[in-house]
Amino acid sequence: MEVGEIMVEEIADYYIDWAWLKGSKLEESPEYTKYVESPLRGKLRLLALRFHQRLYYLYNDARIFTRQADISNISQRFSEIDQLYEIIVRLYNINAMRVLTY
Numbered sequence: 001m002e003v004g005e006i007m008v009e010e011i012a013d014y015y016i017d018w019a020w021l022k023g024s025k026l027e028e029s030p031e032y033t034k035y036v037e038s039p040l041r042g043k044l045r046l047l048a049l050r051f052h053q054r055l056y057y058l059y060n061d062a063r064i065f066t067r068q069a070d071i072s073n074i075s076q077r078f079s080e081i082d083q084l085y086e087i088i089v090r091l092y093n094i095n096a097m098r099v100l101t102y
Contacts, residue, residue: 005048008035
């Protein structure tokens with residue numbers, strides 16, 4: 001998986017409130033470090049991951065989707081669900097997401 005886009009809000013900078021970054025190898029850029037890891041970092045609102053030649057959008061309110069899904073038949077639908085499940089499991093295993101209990 002590779003980060004393709006991020007949207008960061010509430011950045012601790014007088015001149016920049018939010019940023020939307022796109023690119024390849026984004027996690028290696030100085031902008032990524034500034035807005036995601038430094039003391040100026042903000043709140044991550046959107047993370048778009050490249051996975052199996054698709055871009056999956058993950059929002060901080062738990063929405064996950066791709067615009068490139070193929071749901072033309074039942075077999076393809078299950079394949080799409082499997083890919084979403086794999087992304088969720090991988091993120092959970094590296095503590096990048098949490099399970100909410102009520």
